[in-house]
Amino acid sequence: MNASLERVLTANDLSENVTENATVTIPDARSIPSLTTGRISREALPSAAELRVTLPVSATLDAEICQHRAEINAILAGEDDRMLVVVGPCSIHDMKAAREYAARLVAIEPQVRDRLKMVMRVYVEKPRTTVGWKGLAYDPHLDGSDDMAAGLHQARQLMLEINQMGLPVATELLQPLTAAYLEDLLGWAAIGARTTESQIHREMASGLGCAVGFKNGTDGGVEVAVQAIGAAAHGHRHFGMDDDGRPALIETAGNPHTHVVLRGGHGQPNYDAESVAACRRELESAGLTPRLMVDCSHANSRKDHRRQSEVMLDVLAQRMQGDDALIGVMLESHLNEGKQALPAASRLSQLRHGVSVTDACLGWETTEHLLTLAAERLRNV
Ligand SMILES: O=C[C@H](O)[C@H](O)COP(=O)(O)O
Ligand SMILES: C=C(OP(=O)(O)O)C(=O)O
Numbered sequence: 584m585n586a587s588l589e590r591v592l593t594a595n596d597l598s599e600n601v602t603e604n605a606t607v608t609i610p611d612a613r614s615i616p617s618l619t620t621g622r623i624s625r626e627a628l629p630s631a632a633e634l635r636v637t638l639p640v641s642a643t644l645d646a647e648i649c650q651h652r653a654e655i656n657a658i659l660a661g662e663d664d665r666m667l668v669v670v671g672p673c674s675i676h677d678m679k680a681a682r683e684y685a686a687r688l689v690a691i692e693p694q695v696r697d698r699l700k701m702v703m704r705v706y707v708e709k710p711r712t713t714v715g716w717k718g719l720a721y722d723p724h725l726d727g728s729d730d731m732a733a734g735l736h737q738a739r740q741l742m743l744e745i746n747q748m749g750l751p752v753a754t755e756l757l758q759p760l761t762a763a764y765l766e767d768l769l770g771w772a773a774i775g776a777r778t779t780e781s782q783i784h785r786e787m788a789s790g791l792g793c794a795v796g797f798k799n800g801t802d803g804g805v806e807v808a809v810q811a812i813g814a815a816a817h818g819h820r821h822f823g824m825d826d827d828g829r830p831a832l833i834e835t836a837g838n839p840h841t842h843v844v845l846r847g848g849h850g851q852p853n854y855d856a857e858s859v860a861a862c863r864r865e866l867e868s869a870g871l872t873p874r875l876m877v878d879c880s881h882a883n884s885r886k887d888h889r890r891q892s893e894v895m896l897d898v899l900a901q902r903m904q905g906d907d908a909l910i911g912v913m914l915e916s917h918l919n920e921g922k923q924a925l926p927a928a929s930r931l932s933q934l935r936h937g938v939s940v941t942d943a944c945l946g947w948e949t950t951e952h953l954l955t956l957a958a959e960r961l962r963n964v
Contacts, residue, residue, distance in 0.1 A: 589635040623794030625666070630828035631763035640767055644746055651751035651770040654700055655794045656840045658910050659874050665697070665901065669753045669771060669796075670950065671704030673922075673942040675719045676872035678741055678938040681705065684947075685745045691951055692750070695958035702771050703750050704915070707738040708757035709941055710777045716925050716940065720761060724938075726928035735764050742768040745873055759787045759834045760824055769793045776800055776846055776881075780807040780823065785814035786821040789932065792833030796876050796913075803848025803882065805862045809869050812841045842874035847882025854883045854894050856901055863908050867923050878943060880915040888920060888943035892942060895953055905962050914953070920946030 629637070640648070657663035670688070675681045688703055695701065709718040716722055717740075723734040742752045742765060751770025756762045757778065766772075772791060776798040778784045788795045788811070795815060796809040818837040825831040843862060845853045853862070854877045863873040877883065879894035895912055902909045918937025926933050927938045934940070937947075945953075 597930050602940060611902065626731075628735070628828075630826060631824075632826040632828075633769070634735060634739055634764050635826070638736070638743055640743065640746075644743075645767075647749075648746060648751070648768065648770065651702075652793050652840075655702070655751070655771055657795055658700060659840055659842055661872075661907065663700075664899075665700050666909075666929075666957065667771070668699050668701045668954065668957070669704055669876070669911065669913040670701060670916055670954070671753070671914075672917045673704075673708065673880075673915045673939045673944055674706045674709050674716075674739075675741065676716075676725060676925075676940045677934075677936070678737060680918055681741055683937065685748055685750055687918075687947060687951070689748050691751055691954060695954055698958040698961040699952070699954065701750065703745055704913075705738075705742055705745060705752045705754050707734070707765075708755060708761060710755070710757055720759075720764075720860050722928075723783040725850075725925060725931055725934075735761070739768065740764060756784070756787060756791075759783055761779045762787055762791075763824065763826055766791060766793070771796065773798060773844065774811065776848070779811050782814070783810050783821075786819045786833075786835065786840065787823075789819050789837050789948075790833060791838055794840040794842070795838060796842055798844045798846050798878065799848060799853065799862075801848055801882075803841060803851055803853055805845070805853070805865055808843040809862075809865050812843065812866075812871055813869060820860065842876060844876045844878050844913065845883070846878035846880070847885075850882055850885060852883045852885070853893070854879070854898055859901060859909065860908065864910075874910050875908050876902060876911035876913060877909065877948050878913040880913065885943070888915065888922075888945050891915065891945055892949060892953055895957065899957055899960055912957075914950060915942055915944045916947070916950040917944040920944060920949070 603941040658667050707718050707720040720734040720738045722729050723737050745752050753771040755773040755775050772795050774784045774797045779797045797811040799805045802806045815838050819835050823833040847853045866873040877898045878893040883889055883894050884890035898912055917939050922939040923935055
C-alpha cells in the first residue's frame with residue numbers, strides 16, 4: 584500500500600516552519616488510522632466487473648435467465664396463471680448442501696411446472712435484528728474471519744451453478760454495493776422488512792432487471808411496501824458504484840415488475856383473507872395493480888417452521904376461491920427441518936448437514952409434499 588503522498592504545499596498550508604513552495608513528505612491520509620472515524624482497517628476486494636470476468640455468464644445462460652424473468656413478470660402481470668414459489672433455505676452456509684437442495688428441486692420441477700414457477704432462495708446476505716452471522720457473502724468460513732472476497736466468489740459461483748441446473752435464483756439484496764456482483768444472475772429479488780422503507784434500496788430496485796418483492800415492515804405495516812413499489816417504478820439518478828468500483832451517479836429506468844410480500848409483523852400474521860383484502864385496498868387506492876406474495880415464514884408462521892404448511896394451504900385456498908392478487912408464496916425450507924446454532928470456529932465440524940443456521944426451516948419431505956399438493960390443487964381449480 585502507498586504509505587505516503589508527496590505534494591507541493593500551497594500558501595494555505597504555510598506555517599512558520601515551512602517556506603513557500605517547499606516540498607515535504609506528508610502521510611497519506613488513506614494509510615493512517617483516523618482519530619475522527621471508527622474505521623479500523625480496510626481491505627481491497629475485487630470489483631464486480633472483475634468477478635464477472637472470473638465467473639462469466641454464457642450467452643446461452645443469459646438467455647435462460649431472461650426467459651425465467653419473463654415468466655415471472657408474466658405471472659405478476661396476470662398473463663400466466665401459475666403461482667410463483669420462492670423456496671429454499673433461510674440462508675446458505677454450505678455450498679454442498681445448497682447444491683444437493685437445488686438438485687432435489689430440479690428433480691421435482693417437471694411434476695409441478697404446469698402450475699408452479701419455482702425459484703430457489705439462495706440467500707447469501709442476512710439482515711440481523713442486532714448482531715449475528717451476516718451470511719455466506721460476508722463470512723463464508725463461518726468463523727468470523729469475514730473473508731468477503733471468497734464469500735462473493737462462492738455466492739456468484741453457487742448462483743451460476745443453480746442457474747445452470749435450470750433453476751432461477753432468488754435472493755435478498757441487502758447491501759446495495761453487493762448487488763452489482765450478483766444481479767445478472769437473479770430471477771427475483773427481495774427487499775427485506777428492515778430495508779423496504781430505505782430510499783437507497785428503492786433506488787437500487789428501480790435499476791434491477793428482475794422482479795422485486797418488497798416485504799412489509801417488521802411492525803406489520805404494509806404502507807411502506809406500497810410506497811416502495813411507487814418509488815421503485817420511477818427512474819432515479821442516485822449515488823452508487825460503477826462495475827469497476829468507482830463512485831458514480833447511476834441513472835435507472837424504473838422497475839415496473841414489483842409486488843408486496845406479506846410476512847406478518849410483531850408476532851402477528853397477515854396472510855388471512857382480511858389482511859390480504861386490506862393490502863389489496865391499499866394498493867388499489869395508490870393506483871397500483873394488486874399483486875401479493877405471502878411469505879409463509881417469519882411472523883406469518885409465528886417463527887414456528889411447522890406452521891408454514893398451514894399458511895401455505897390457507898393462501899392456496901384463498902387463491903382457489905378466486906383471489907388472483909395472490910400471485911405467490913415463499914417457503915423457508917432446507918434438506919432437514921429446524922435450525923441449529925452456529926458453533927464456535929473450533930467446533931464447526933459439529934454442524935449438522937442441511938440444517939439452517941438462521942431461521943428454522945421445513946424439511947425436504949414436507950416441502951416436496953406441499954409443492955406437489957399445491958400443484959395438484961391448482962390443477963383442479
Ligand atoms: O430471515 C431471517 C431472520 O429472520 C432475519 O435475518 C433476522 O434474524 P435475527 O433476528 O436472528 O437477527
Ligand atoms: C430476512 C428475511 O425476511 P424479512 O425481511 O421478512 O425478515 C428473509 O426472508 O430471509
